[in-house]
Amino acid sequence: MGNIVEVSNLRVDAKTDSGRKVEIIRDVSFDIAEGEIVALIGESGSGKTTIALSLMGYTRPGCRIVSGNIAIGGQDIVNLSERKRARKRGTEVSYVPQSAAASFNPAHRIMEQVIEVAKIHRLMPVNQARKKAITLFKALALPNPDTIGDRYPHQVSGGQLQRLSAAMALIGDPRLVIFDEPTTALDVTTQIEVLRAFKSVMKEHGISGVYVSHDLAVVAQIADRIVVLKNGEVQEAGSTQDILHNPQHPYTKELVAAFEPALYARPKMVEAEKPAPLLVVDNVVAGYGMVGGSGDPAMIAVDNVSLQLARGRNLGIIGESGCGKSTLARVIAGILPAARGQIRFDGAEMPSDLRRRSRDQLRELQIVFQSADTALNPFKSIAEILARPLSFYHEMDSKSREARIDQLLDMVRLPRTLRYRRPGELSGGQKQRINLARALAADPKLILCDEITSALDTVVAAAIIDLLKELQRELNLSYLFISHDLSTVRAICDEVVVMYAGRKVEQLSPGMMGSTASHPYSRLLFSSVPKLDPRWLDSLEQDPDLVREFTRT
Secondary structure (H helix, E strand, O other): OOOOEEEEEEEEEEEOOOOOEEEEEEEEEEEEEEEOOOEOOOOOOOOOHHHHHHHOOOOOOOOEEEEEEEEEEEEEEEHHOOHHHHHHHHOEEEEOOOOOOOOOOOOOOOHHHOHHHHHHHHOOHHHHHHHHHHHHHOOOOOOOOOOOHOOOOHHHOHHHHHHHHHHHHHHOOOOEEEEEEOOOOOHHHHHHHHHHHHHHHHHHHOOOOEEEEEOOHHHHHOEEEEEEEOOOOOEEEEEHHHHHHHHOOOOHHHHHHHHOOOOOOOOOOOHOOOEEEEEEOOOOOOEEEEEEOOEEEEEEEEEEEEEEEOOOOEEEOOOOOOOOOOHHHHHHHHHOOOOOOEEOOOEEEEOOOOHHHHHHHHHHEEEEOOHHHHHHOOOOOHHHHHHHHHHHHHHOHHHHHHHHHHHHHHHHOOOOOHHHHHHHHOOHHHHHHHHHHHHOOOOEEEEEEEOOOOOHHHHHHHHHHHHHHHHHHHHOOEEEEEEOOOHHHHHOOOOEEEEEEEEEEEEEEEOOOOOOOOHHHHHHHHOOOOOOOOOHHOOOOOOOOHHHHHHOO
């Protein structure tokens, strides 16, 4: 069996805004055999996506392939003209992006977009292309394969749209498909079905693949071999089994170790020792839109949810996208006023609307959002961002603010020199630490953490979790931790609430996050978390009735 891809001594340079050249890919070499799937793993900035895109002869603006060879089917695409490279895209090499929603035009029906490659390259008549697309829809286990192409992108679920983007990539019979983090944004239950569909089609048709990811458990289910990257260089390469279970390079060992964060060891409390509740949510109903003058929301996102969180303790809220967990955080924060129900904080009733809350109530309950990029003002320096809550909540003078900013940077383990930078000059992990520092500037009692590690790589996310644990020990903080990453929730939380379709279906201890969970949805959710075992997906057996009932794929 020959190689479909041979990359040798690849080097890619980038030009900074100041005109300085930076080497971002250094002397990278690897190959991919026919029918083989090779994963590229590593943290953000490691060069995974840059290398993957170079296999199509494409580089991002400001980047340039400086040297090396990239042979696809024996032909070096680096030396081809752009016109000849364009002919290969979609026919010999195709691409499945992380965000399928961003790759579809919302104004056109799905079928016309899926067969567009066939029309552009004149691969087959339109009627034949439509028939082939339906065949792919069936192979990718899409519902109603004969008619799903008649819908618009917004009329299908995220998991369906991700598989439809794979159909778009496969319509031209490519020899190589590049998957760029294609399941990162999906819930674990949906992710399983999508991975199964990808793996089945690739193996059945003998198609080679490149799978870009930082999720080792996902990679374990689909890749034959793994290439580990850091700072644009190959650290280690080998079979999936060897990389995951016998890593040799220290960085690979760090990646594997970070996959399962260390559990938060806490002494067990007897009932009499348990502290009084800091937060009480009592039968809260919330949603969007209004029905007449009833005061009830037209679309209920949180349906009669009740929970309690003790001082100095952590409560996790988990569930698939759309289950209401982030809406509940917004309700508790007062960003979205509840339609009904009551919120009590530190023994006093909390007004539903944050505009009616006292300054102390606002100060003591802070929220850290998922996307640090949109939460931080890109035009302000870090010092200006951190100074604002110090002025608003504590009315500090300039000298006091400057000293406190240094303390806050120390608390989140960032160098004080970062105070002069703007958010765009920081890494994802650094920006999330600044987000956390801004919340700490208020001296809160409770921090709502809404998916704060979901956009971070495994190693960076593990470091943020360790930081949260340290800060809790030092400051006696409480966290309400919202996430779809079950291993992270298990590592930091004392109790876990499972939500489905806006309702709280179960509350349990982290030790019960498995087969001992009582609700069928909880058991399905926990059984869908991939393991670092390449045989896990193929051997996974789930109740088909539960999958049909609770999985919107």
